[in-house]
Amino acid sequence: MKRVVEVTINGERQELTLEPYRSLLDVLRNEVGLTGTKKGCDVGDCGACTVLLDGKPVNSCLVLGVEVGGCEVVTIEGLQPDPERLHPLQESFMQHGGAQCGFCTPGFIMMAKALLDENPDPTEDEIRFGIAGNICRCTGYTKIVTAIQAAAKELREAQS
Amino acid sequence: MSVVASAIVGNTIVGTSVKRTDLIGKVTGTAQYAGDVKLAGMLHGRIKRCTVAHANIKRIDVSRALEFPGVKAVLTHENVPRVLHYGSPHPRSASVTCDQYILDRKVRYWGEGVAAVAAVSEEIAEEALDLIDVEYEPLPAVFTVEAAQAPGAPVIHETGYAGNLLFKPVVFARGDVDKGFASSDLIIEGDYETGRPTPAYMEPNVCVCQWDNTGKLTVWVSTQTAFMVRGILAEVLGLPLHKVRVLVDHMGGGFGAKQDLFQHEFLCALLAKETRHPVRMEFTRGETFVGGRSRHPCKIWLKQGFRQDGTVVARQARMTYNSGAYGSHGPGVTIVGTSALTSLYRCENVHLEGRCVYTNTPIAGAYRGYGVVQTYYALDIQMDEAAERLGMDPVQLKLKNAVREGDIAPSGHPILGHGLADCIRRGAQETGWEQLRRRPRETSGTFRRGWGMGCEMHGSSAYPGIKEQGNASVKMNEDGTAVLLTGAAGLGTGAHTALAQIVAEELGLRFDDIAVVHGDTDIVPWDIGAFASHTTFMVGRAAQMAASEVKKQLLARAGEQLEVAPEDLEIRDGVIAVRGVAGKRLTVRESMGPKPGIPAANLLGNGTYTPTKAYSFAAHFVEVQVDAGTGQIDVLQVIPVHEIGKVVHPVAAAGQIEGGIQQGIGHTLTEDYVIDLTNGRSLNAGFVDYKMPLSMDMPPIRTIILETAPDPGGPYGAKGLGEDPIIAIGPAIANAVYAAIGVRFRHFPITPEQVLAALQDQPDENA
Numbered sequence: 001m002k003r004v005v006e007v008t009i010n011g012e013r014q015e016l017t018l019e020p021y022r023s024l025l026d027v028l029r030n031e032v033g034l035t036g037t038k039k040g041c042d043v044g045d046c047g048a049c050t051v052l053l054d055g056k057p058v059n060s061c062l063v064l065g066v067e068v069g070g071c072e073v074v075t076i077e078g079l080q081p082d083p084e085r086l087h088p089l090q091e092s093f094m095q096h097g098g099a100q101c102g103f104c105t106p107g108f109i110m111m112a113k114a115l116l117d118e119n120p121d122p123t124e125d126e127i128r129f130g131i132a133g134n135i136c137r138c139t140g141y142t143k144i145v146t147a148i149q150a151a152a153k154e155l156r157e158a159q160s
Numbered sequence: 161m162s163v164v165a166s167a168i169v170g171n172t173i174v175g176t177s178v179k180r181t182d183l184i185g186k187v188t189g190t191a192q193y194a195g196d197v198k199l200a201g202m203l204h205g206r207i208k209r210c211t212v213a214h215a216n217i218k219r220i221d222v223s224r225a226l227e228f229p230g231v232k233a234v235l236t237h238e239n240v241p242r243v244l245h246y247g248s249p250h251p252r253s254a255s256v257t258c259d260q261y262i263l264d265r266k267v268r269y270w271g272e273g274v275a276a277v278a279a280v281s282e283e284i285a286e287e288a289l290d291l292i293d294v295e296y297e298p299l300p301a302v303f304t305v306e307a308a309q310a311p312g313a314p315v316i317h318e319t320g321y322a323g324n325l326l327f328k329p330v331v332f333a334r335g336d337v338d339k340g341f342a343s344s345d346l347i348i349e350g351d352y353e354t355g356r357p358t359p360a361y362m363e364p365n366v367c368v369c370q371w372d373n374t375g376k377l378t379v380w381v382s383t384q385t386a387f388m389v390r391g392i393l394a395e396v397l398g399l400p401l402h403k404v405r406v407l408v409d410h411m412g413g414g415f416g417a418k419q420d421l422f423q424h425e426f427l428c429a430l431l432a433k434e435t436r437h438p439v440r441m442e443f444t445r446g447e448t449f450v451g452g453r454s455r456h457p458c459k460i461w462l463k464q465g466f467r468q469d470g471t472v473v474a475r476q477a478r479m480t481y482n483s484g485a486y487g488s489h490g491p492g493v494t495i496v497g498t499s500a501l502t503s504l505y506r507c508e509n510v511h512l513e514g515r516c517v518y519t520n521t522p523i524a525g526a527y528r529g530y531g532v533v534q535t536y537y538a539l540d541i542q543m544d545e546a547a548e549r550l551g552m553d554p555v556q557l558k559l560k561n562a563v564r565e566g567d568i569a570p571s572g573h574p575i576l577g578h579g580l581a582d583c584i585r586r587g588a589q590e591t592g593w594e595q596l597r598r599r600p601r602e603t604s605g606t607f608r609r610g611w612g613m614g615c616e617m618h619g620s621s622a623y624p625g626i627k628e629q630g631n632a633s634v635k636m637n638e639d640g641t642a643v644l645l646t647g648a649a650g651l652g653t654g655a656h657t658a659l660a661q662i663v664a665e666e667l668g669l670r671f672d673d674i675a676v677v678h679g680d681t682d683i684v685p686w687d688i689g690a691f692a693s694h695t696t697f698m699v700g701r702a703a704q705m706a707a708s709e710v711k712k713q714l715l716a717r718a719g720e721q722l723e724v725a726p727e728d729l730e731i732r733d734g735v736i737a738v739r740g741v742a743g744k745r746l747t748v749r750e751s752m753g754p755k756p757g758i759p760a761a762n763l764l765g766n767g768t769y770t771p772t773k774a775y776s777f778a779a780h781f782v783e784v785q786v787d788a789g790t791g792q793i794d795v796l797q798v799i800p801v802h803e804i805g806k807v808v809h810p811v812a813a814a815g816q817i818e819g820g821i822q823q824g825i826g827h828t829l830t831e832d833y834v835i836d837l838t839n840g841r842s843l844n845a846g847f848v849d850y851k852m853p854l855s856m857d858m859p860p861i862r863t864i865i866l867e868t869a870p871d872p873g874g875p876y877g878a879k880g881l882g883e884d885p886i887i888a889i890g891p892a893i894a895n896a897v898y899a900a901i902g903v904r905f906r907h908f909p910i911t912p913e914q915v916l917a918a919l920q921d922q923p924d925e926n927a
Contacts, residue, residue: 021283035196036189038412040362041445045847048362076189090187094179097811100819101652102186103362103412109187128855135847137362137413138652140818141855143811 005069009034010078018065024058025049027065028075036076036106040135047134050107050114051075057114059133076106079113088151088158089113098147100138108134112148120156124149174665174876177811180657181676182410182650191410194380195366195442202368203232205431205441206285207424208275208292209450210267213520213840214301214314217265217274217294224291225277230284233434234292235276237263240430241396244319247488248420248526249385249392250688253626255495257326257487259319262396262426267296268316269485269520270840271450273423278431278439301520303837305459305480308519316485316518326483326490329515332499332570340474340509344465347474348546352460352538353907355832356482357823359455359527360852363412364448369428370438377429378405384414384649385689390681392421393429406681414651415823416526416883417453419691420488424451449845453525454833456481456493456516458534462542464507470552470560472507479514479535481524488525490516492625497531499570501539504580504617505561521835522842526691528823529886532618540614540891541906544898553597554895555588558615558779569617571624571773577869579777579803580617586864587613587781587801601902606789609796610899613781614892620774620871620880622692630698630769631685634663634706636714638760640734640749641673644706647687648678648699653882654812655695659703661808662875666707667714668731669748685766693880696808698771700875705767713763718751774871774879778802780821780888784896788919791912793897795825795859798889802863805870805879813881814863820885821861826852828890828908 002017009032018027025042028034028051040048042061049060052074079087089109092098099105108131115122115130122130127148128141136144185191222234240262248256267274275292279285302308308316308324321327341347367381377399383389386406394404411418424441432439443451458481465474479498483490498514543561547554562580569575587593591611602608621628633645644663650656660674667674678684687699711731718736719726722744730739737745754760781799786792800817807813830851834843844850870877890908898904903918 029196030198033198034189035192035198038193038363039195039442040364041847043445043846045445046362076187080188086187093187094183097177097815099183099186100654100812100815101362101413102183102191102410103193103652105186106189128858131855135362135852135854137360137415137823137852138819139815140820140822140861141858142818142861143815145855 003066005066007068008072010074016065020064020066022065023061024063024065024068025060028060034075034077038103038106040103047111048104048107050110050134052110052114055117057111076110079109088154092147092151096147096150097143098139104134104136108136108144116152116155120152122152171665171876173661173671174808177809178657178661178671180654180812181660182654182656185410193363193410193412194368194382194408195363197368197380199368199370199438202438202440203278203280203435204282204285205276205278205428205439206282206289207273207427208289209271210274210294211270212267212296212298213270214299215267215296216299217267218297219295220275221293222275225288228284228288228291230280231277231288232280232437233278233431235263235427235430236274237265243396245392245396247486249388250626255492255622255625256489257491259317259487262423269522271522271842272485273451276427276431278435301840303519303521303835303840305482305517305519308517316520320518324518326487326516326518329513330495330498332502332512333510335509337474337476337509337511341465344473345468346466346546346549347463348542348549349461349463350542350906352462352541354458354534354537355827355909356454356457357827357831358449358452358833359415359417360850361413361415361418364443364445365422365424365452366442367425367428368438368440369432371433376403376405378407379425379429380407381425382411382418383408384418384651384691386649386679386681387647387687388689389421389425393425396426397429408649408679411649411651415528416530416691419526419689420453422451445847446845449833449850450522450842453488453523453527455527455533456483456524456531458482460535460538462538464542464546466546466550468550470550470557472505472561474509475501475507476511477501481514481516481531482519482521483516484519484521484523486523488523493526493531495625497535500532501535503563503567503570504536504539504615505543505558506563506567520840528820528883530883533887533890536616536887537890537908541894544612544895545904554613555584555593559584563617569773569775571619573773575775576871579869580615582866582868583777583779583801583803584615586866587779587799590799590864591781601899606787607785608788608900609783609785610896611781611783612892612894612896612899613779614888614890614895615779616884616887617775617777618693618880618884618887620697620776620874621694621771623771623773628688628694628698628771630702630771631687632699632703632706632767633685634703634710634765636710636752636761636763638753640747640752641675642667642669643675643677644703645677645684646699646703647684648695649690650678651690653816654809655690658696658808658812659700662700662703663707666704667711669734673734693882693884694771696878697774697874697880698769700878701771701873702767702769704875705769706765709765709767710763713765714748714751717761718746721746721751771873774805774873776802776804776879776881776884778884778888780892782889782892782896784893784900786897786900786915791915793829793910793915795893797859798861800861800863800885801866802881802884803866803869804881805874806867806877807865808878813865816881817863817885818861821889822853822858824886824889825893828893828910830909832909
């Protein structure tokens with residue numbers, strides 16, 4: 001039996017009528033039309049579906065759509081501060097080669113966003129620990145770490 | 161950090177890390193992958209997979225599935241076309257085998273598809289799979305190459321060469337190995353075995369199919385070879401090519417494996433036809449293992465003879481590649497991997513035999529490094545062993561024998577330049593190798609460190625196995641910008657950016673003035689697919705030729721406008737000027753554009769390039785730490801040195817190298833897709849049990865790229881890079897482990913249990 005859920009997605013309040021068994025990932029992709037969040041495994045192993053749920057990173061494949069009533073969800077599509085500007089993480093992933101095939105990229109960027117929100121000046125080890133739940137098969141992670149470091153620096157400088 | 165050491169000057173766009181055009185969509189979530197396509201009325205398809213390794217299907221009953229609410233169609237071998245086809249449809253090349261049906265009356269590995277369902281939701285389709293009853297008549301099954309070649313072994317395919325051999329064993333020979341061994345001061349032989357890693361691309365296989373009312377099929381699919389998919393779909397479904405359109409915009413990795421068709425492309429098209437609805441089929445992660453393609457597990461016997469001064473005088477080897485249940489790229493992998501041993505380290509007397517064998521295990525296919533990962537692992541470990549027994553440093557031994565200018569490469573071509581020696585020397589210099597190797601081995605304590613190095617060379621095309629062709633078209637717009645049309649796939653390497661850089665460089669335009677159109681078989685020129693490290697090399701050259709053709713037309717026009725000979729003109733930053741003459745100039749825009757009453761110019765250039773082969777080289781230097789208490793091997797740092805002719809995009813090139821090293825570390829230490837040898841069942845088809853290196857497992861990598869041996873066939877001298885970085889890292893790690901603990905491993909993956917067992921077996925040197 002479908003249930004009605006009210007949720008804020010990327011700042012927009014939405015009323016969704018959902019099957020109770022459907023994951024947040026499938027809801028975002030198939031019912032809300034936000035396909036930036038990717039399905040790499042659907043069982044919580046790869047992190048490609050990472051989104052922010054009330055500011056915390058979650059594997060959206062492990063959360064049911066009906067669980068997010070009253071919550072705030074931010075996906076990769078909601079990261080840009082305005083349509084003309086990219087978030088420093090987005091710029092940085094492009095500039096430093098933090099993305100190749102790009103399939104894991106939205107998950108990495110959302111995880112990095114959560115990491116930097118909590119710890120604006122992480123060490124390399126803290127970054128590597130922070131993204132340890134996200135799998136990338138293209139980059140060897142080196143350039144992802146560099147991209148996050150560079151974005152962290154830019155965000156700190158913008159704050160000060 | 162990465163360094164490009166270039167001797168080539170003068171390019172302004174080629175050689176610069178311009179902003180990759182594919183990334184804006186990837187970092188904002190707007191890039192469209194095949195799985196993101198959503199069409200009105202779209203149904204969802206799923207594949208039922210068998211749970212036996214080898215059997216005839218006695219009976220298959222779909223009636224309960226068809227009655228299940230929401231199910232729209234069910235396909236089995238009884239109602240799909242029965243057309244024997246290639247698993248990977250390169251144009252009839254000897255690299256691939258013709259041994260597959262969409263669905264057969266027989267299954268040959270645990271997990272092979274036996275039926276497909278289309279339903280209104282994925283959940284219903286999945287549930288309906290359980291309602292399909294299949295009765296199997298089990299056949300004896302073989303899971304190893306030994307069992308498959310034993311007398312009386314069940315024959316898996318009637319179409320093979322003999323027994324379970326895919327094709328006649330291939331032999332590469334020159335000189336006289338017996339004489340060579342007779343003149344050797346040292347002979348070493350060994351048995352080597354490599355595991356079953358899988359590409360594990362992040363985007364599971366997916367396709368969406370839709371028919372229109374003219375009988376035309378449109379397919380959105382994650383593939384490296386859109387035109388090959390079009391060709392084989394047309395052939396098997398009985399359609400002319402203009403009735404099949406294949407679309408690939410972005411794809412989430414492929415690493416070689418996504419050259420094949422995986423049953424679902426056909427099934428998706430047929431389900432869409434039967435239901436008159438678009439159908440989407442996406443593999444689960446587990447299916448990307450079970451129904452995907454792995455590297456070929458390989459057993460290698462290698463014997464080499466050396467003179468006291470280190471010269472290799474004889475090399476003999478026998479390789480047996482395990483193809484799994486279907487041929488896919490088995491012949492190509494076997495031929496490329498076997499012939500690779502004719503080179504890297506020079507040797508006049510060579511005898512190599514490669515064979516490829518069917519077994520009742522999941523299918524091995526094309527995967528980055530294509531047969532060479534296996535054979536160079538054996539070769540480079542044996543060279544390390546020989547160095548020790550000859551009392552030489554491995555760097556000196558490898559330098560002494562390194563392939564050099566004029567040597568005949570595995571492809572039959574003379575090698576250009578001294579790329580391999582350059583890589584070895586530079587790496588030795590960067591690491592302070594001589595000092596490092598003088599450190600005595602630690603024989604006590606928990607953590608023991610050691611350095612090792614490995615080498616490789618790899619060709620930038622599939623020639624001579626496949627006669628390839630790169631095509632490109634460049635057309636000018638009336639405002640002086642240009643459009644490149646290419647069939648090359650964007651696996652994630654940044655290929656389209658590199659191609660646009662080449663066009664901009666050639667035309668004298670700014671990078672931002674070039675648009676790239678790709679991924680639509682109805683629009684772009686025919687393309688063989690993105691594989692064999694050839695896109696920048698081959699399609700890049702075709703794009704350069706097309707741009708050069710347009711430039712010729714443009715300069716002819718500008719020559720008339722400026723009243724000078726076209727050969728006196730040059731274009732820079734979009735401005736056409738007379739060489740050496742100030743003032744006489746006009747912009748490309750002015751030259752192209754319309755004048756009152758006169759339309760703009762219509763300039764179009766085509767380029768077709770049929771490459772032979774160029775070789776790229778690498779030497780990887782690695783430090784490992786072995787935990788003698790747990791057997792754990794950690795890679796502490798990697799210094800890869802690559803020679804690739806000309807770097808087009810330094811950041812993207814370094815990214816290829818770092819990613820290849822990540823996969824290679826995985827292969828060598830943790831990754832192995834395990835099959836139960838009693839029943840053929842997959843044991844670790846998922847990311848928890850199939851263990852790839854994560855961010856915390858990866859060491860610092862200091863990449864060095866050399867441009868010392870540019871190839872005249874490549875654009876601006878550029879050669880391939882995609883496959884190289886996965887090859888040398890493996891033996892470098894194994895050799896470093898030997899340096900650390902004195903244990904010689906001749907297989908991968910090297911697991912902690914094996915390390916511990918080997919340490920326990922070691923004689924106590926302190927006793």
